[in-house]
Amino acid sequence: MSAEQFFAELRRIYPADRLLTGRAQLAPYESDGLTSFRARPSGVVLPETQQEVIDTVKICHKYEVPFLARGSGTSLSGGSVPIEDGLVIALNRLKRIIRYDAEQRVAVVEPGVINTAVSERAAVDRLYYAPDPSSGPVCTIGGNVAFNSGGAHCLKYGMTSNHVLGMKVVLPDGTVEQLGSDSLEGSGPDLTGMFIGSEGLFGVALEITLRLLPKPEKYYTLQAAYDSLEKAGTAVAMVVASGLLPGAMEIMDRLSMDAADAAIGAGYPKDAKAVLIVELEGTSDEVEAEKPRLHKVIEESGAYIIEAARDDEHRLKIWKGRKSAFSAVGRLSPDFIVQDGVVPRTKLGHALKEIDKLSEQYGIRVANVFHAGDGNLHPLVMFDGRQPGGLEHAEELAGEIIRLCIRLGGSITGEHGVGLEKRAYIGEMYGEDDIEFMQQLRRSVDPLELANRGKKLPSAEAPALTSVGAHPLEKQGIISRE
Amino acid sequence: MITPETFDELQQAVRSVDRVRVRGGGTKNVLSADATISTEKLSGILEYEPSEYTFTALAGTPLKDIAAALAENGQFLPFDPPLVEAGATLGGTVACGLSGPGRFRYGGLRDFFLGVRMVTGDGRVVFGGGKVVKNAAGFDIPKLVVGSLGRFGVLGELTFKVFPAPATWTTIRAEFPDFKSANAAMIRVAMSQEEVYCLDVEPTGAVSIRIGGLGDAQAVRTDRVRSLLDGAQVEISTGEAEQQLWNDIREFRWVPNGHSLIRLPLNPGQVETAEKLLAPQAGPRRYSVGGNLAWIAWSDSAAADSLLTACRELGRKPLPLIGNWSGGVPSAEAGGAFETRLLDIFDPQRKGDLVPS
Numbered sequence: 001m002s003a004e005q006f007f008a009e010l011r012r013i014y015p016a017d018r019l020l021t022g023r024a025q026l027a028p029y030e031s032d033g034l035t036s037f038r039a040r041p042s043g044v045v046l047p048e049t050q051q052e053v054i055d056t057v058k059i060c061h062k063y064e065v066p067f068l069a070r071g072s073g074t075s076l077s078g079g080s081v082p083i084e085d086g087l088v089i090a091l092n093r094l095k096r097i098i099r100y101d102a103e104q105r106v107a108v109v110e111p112g113v114i115n116t117a118v119s120e121r122a123a124v125d126r127l128y129y130a131p132d133p134s135s136g137p138v139c140t141i142g143g144n145v146a147f148n149s150g151g152a153h154c155l156k157y158g159m160t161s162n163h164v165l166g167m168k169v170v171l172p173d174g175t176v177e178q179l180g181s182d183s184l185e186g187s188g189p190d191l192t193g194m195f196i197g198s199e200g201l202f203g204v205a206l207e208i209t210l211r212l213l214p215k216p217e218k219y220y221t222l223q224a225a226y227d228s229l230e231k232a233g234t235a236v237a238m239v240v241a242s243g244l245l246p247g248a249m250e251i252m253d254r255l256s257m258d259a260a261d262a263a264i265g266a267g268y269p270k271d272a273k274a275v276l277i278v279e280l281e282g283t284s285d286e287v288e289a290e291k292p293r294l295h296k297v298i299e300e301s302g303a304y305i306i307e308a309a310r311d312d313e314h315r316l317k318i319w320k321g322r323k324s325a326f327s328a329v330g331r332l333s334p335d336f337i338v339q340d341g342v343v344p345r346t347k348l349g350h351a352l353k354e355i356d357k358l359s360e361q362y363g364i365r366v367a368n369v370f371h372a373g374d375g376n377l378h379p380l381v382m383f384d385g386r387q388p389g390g391l392e393h394a395e396e397l398a399g400e401i402i403r404l405c406i407r408l409g410g411s412i413t414g415e416h417g418v419g420l421e422k423r424a425y426i427g428e429m430y431g432e433d434d435i436e437f438m439q440q441l442r443r444s445v446d447p448l449e450l451a452n453r454g455k456k457l458p459s460a461e462a463p464a465l466t467s468v469g470a471h472p473l474e475k476q477g478i479i480s481r482e
Numbered sequence: 483m484i485t486p487e488t489f490d491e492l493q494q495a496v497r498s499v500d501r502v503r504v505r506g507g508g509t510k511n512v513l514s515a516d517a518t519i520s521t522e523k524l525s526g527i528l529e530y531e532p533s534e535y536t537f538t539a540l541a542g543t544p545l546k547d548i549a550a551a552l553a554e555n556g557q558f559l560p561f562d563p564p565l566v567e568a569g570a571t572l573g574g575t576v577a578c579g580l581s582g583p584g585r586f587r588y589g590g591l592r593d594f595f596l597g598v599r600m601v602t603g604d605g606r607v608v609f610g611g612g613k614v615v616k617n618a619a620g621f622d623i624p625k626l627v628v629g630s631l632g633r634f635g636v637l638g639e640l641t642f643k644v645f646p647a648p649a650t651w652t653t654i655r656a657e658f659p660d661f662k663s664a665n666a667a668m669i670r671v672a673m674s675q676e677e678v679y680c681l682d683v684e685p686t687g688a689v690s691i692r693i694g695g696l697g698d699a700q701a702v703r704t705d706r707v708r709s710l711l712d713g714a715q716v717e718i719s720t721g722e723a724e725q726q727l728w729n730d731i732r733e734f735r736w737v738p739n740g741h742s743l744i745r746l747p748l749n750p751g752q753v754e755t756a757e758k759l760l761a762p763q764a765g766p767r768r769y770s771v772g773g774n775l776a777w778i779a780w781s782d783s784a785a786a787d788s789l790l791t792a793c794r795e796l797g798r799k800p801l802p803l804i805g806n807w808s809g810g811v812p813s814a815e816a817g818g819a820f821e822t823r824l825l826d827i828f829d830p831q832r833k834g835d836l837v838p839s
Binding site for chain 2 (some may be wrong): 102103105125126147148150155156157158159161162171175177178179181182187189190192195196197198214215217229241243254283285286288290295340341344345346371376377410412413415416418422427430434440441444445
């Protein structure tokens with residue numbers, strides 16, 4: 001069977017404006033947030049109904065054409081880079097909130113719904129959808145599900161999988177199934193949990209049932225400056241030991257502060273080596289009671305400036321500085337790689353020292369921004385892609401950082417996923433048998449390996465590294481990396 | 483019954499039996515009566531680093547031991563597992579997917595279970611997940627085995643996330659004139675910003691609400707919760723009496739002799755219908771987790787079929803745990819294509835099936 005027949009069948013579903021095959025039309029779909037990777041699909045379809053998605057998957061299966069389901073393409077691990085000559089199923093038009101039930105605190109959404117749109121819908125009832133990746137205003141729930149996305153508030157509330165109760169999915173051969181339900185409690189194996197974070201390898205989510213939480217009544221955010229990165233790390237351990245459970249704890253190093261200062265004039269203390277952001281949240285009375293305790297811990301931790309958010313506006317300013325750090329690094333360097341390793345929290349200080357050493361050894365600047373509360377590091381490895389070998393040299397350093405995380409008993413990815421970028425390392429985190437087992441699971445679900453082929457698991461196929469630089473949306477300041 | 487003492491012996495045991503049926507503490511007799519493997523000797527906490535908020539323990543470790551170790555460091559299991567005092571083990575609790583009333587606040591067992599080393603039904607040792615609180619690498623095998631009733635294999639080593647325990651607890655028990663108004667109050671509290679830990683309703687019209695946190699704030703927070711209760715008669719408990727109250731609930735001391743204990747997931751919108759369907763024949767029952775879970779005592783003299791019919795009408799699968807239950811285990815029935823394809827790898831011979839497929 002030929003490509004012509006394949007496209008002829010697709011044309012029976014899609015009018016010309018929803019089946020893209022022209023060179024220029026395909027260009028926007030060649031890459032994602034990890035711009036180092038690029039591949040050209042044979043076509044892009046823009047389904048508007050779930051049935052169109054199902055039919056498309058069936059046609060792909062019939063003609064054995066690999067496919068990639070895609071949201072807004074904000075993946076930082078190359079998860080939504082297409083398969084060379086495969087089909088892209090762009091889900092952005094499936095953006096209905098099918099059910100919103102405040103009393104039951106659930107929303108059922110289609111995969112193309114934007115992350116923050118859920119909280120916007122629920123705001124009238126003072127409810128919200130907790131996972132808050134930095135790309136929230138752009139990224140889709142379907143993408144969040146595929147990559148089990150995180151955010152700054154994972155310490156207390158977990159990642160995407162902790163907020164999805166059930167899903168309607170289409171498996172890679174076109175079988176449609178309901179996993180889980182709309183209850184917080186399940187029966188039988190947690191198939192929803194297994195599907196989430198599978199990076200598209202198990203199929204496409206068509207309807208996702210989300211758990212909504214009451215919005216915290218009060219936030220209390222403070223920013224503390226330290227004369228060493230180590231002291232900031234120790235402060236995190238001290239907050240944890242105090243029995244407080246902040247919604248978020250974030251650390252930025254000097255280089256990230258410089259970047260944020262340059263980009264948005266964040267105004268960090270000039271001589272600080274690190275700033276720590278801690279955010280308490282909850283009922284106002286509880287937060288009031290926790291405040292003095294937090295201040296005591298932070299004072300004892302050796303912070304030399306402690307600045308508490310006076311009001312909402314001030315709080316947002318503090319967060320803006322933090323969230324701008326990634327794209328702001330673009331001001332210090334033409335290109336950079338975002339890492340996403342996790343180390344046990346108690347080894348944060350050690351990990352940072354090692355990264356510093358590596359940075360010197362390689363002669364490459366590395367800025368550090370991280371979710372300190374859960375040991376999730378985001379080293380930003382800076383390089384100039386126009387220099388011959390610049391990218392390769394930076395990738396080598398990035399690889400060393402990943403291996404460091406594995407050695408310290410952590411993970412190669414906290415929230416960005418393996419995608420294309422970290423496939424070479426997953427085999428170092430898990431044993432050979434474990435990887436083989438995962439391969440078998442994948443092949444059992446998808447014997448033809450059609451769904452998002454070449455991602456997550458080690459594989460021979462990989463698109464070439466062809467270009468570098470910031471994501472187009474990033475350049476416009478629409479998205480930022482976390 | 484084989485009682486392995488090491489991981490290797492566990493693997494041997496799985497390979498040597500025709501049917502993989504596991505018994506931990508034996509607290510859920512309906513599911514472990516015909517066990518072929520016991521995890522009794524696979525017990526102990528392997529790693530516990532309080533400042534990491536994580537621990538790793540063997541599957542046969544009694545929850546009681548874990549709770550005690552955590553309490554020494556001011557921490558707890560936020561999913562509030564049941565049957566701790568009865569002797570339930572960590573592995574059994576995972577396999578049954580059991581969380582208690584306190585899971586309403588932060589999430590259930592699935593949300594705190596990070597990593598697993600297990601022996602698959604065909605005798606392979608597999609590791610899934612990780613040992614850190616955040617990890618997006620690999621397939622989420624830990625989630626898959628939650629509630630799987632041993633069908634994918636036998637759990638060996640488990641890593642969990644924990645949280646600091648609230649310094650003080652307060653329980654507000656409100657009596658409403660009828661179930662309908664109690665249920666309405668439950669919804670109001672669930673939608674409020676009061677951040678309660680437990681939210682249970684009883685058929686009599688009683689609503690129990692548990693709040694936790696720093697002592698300084700408890701009195702004001704209690705008043706705020708009361709303001710949502712329509713002036714209902716309330717009883718406030720604190721201290722040991724309060725602890726005892728929830729212990730009795732979690733240990734199912736309210737289930738009379740001659741009754742089976744059944745767990746049934748619901749959504750809050752189904753609670754009134756469920757109560758209508760159950761009231762004629764069920765024994766004592768509680769609607770827990772803000773209406774997301776029913777615990778039902780079912781008399782030996784009542785027909786199991788009536789309960790199964792009610793569950794079908796609700797579109798939910800019950801899980802019987804304790805007693806002389808004769809109605810089978812609907813939660814263990816074979817699922818759809820996704821589950822089947824995963825099982826084909828984990829347990830091609832279906833040695834772990836409770837219900838012959």
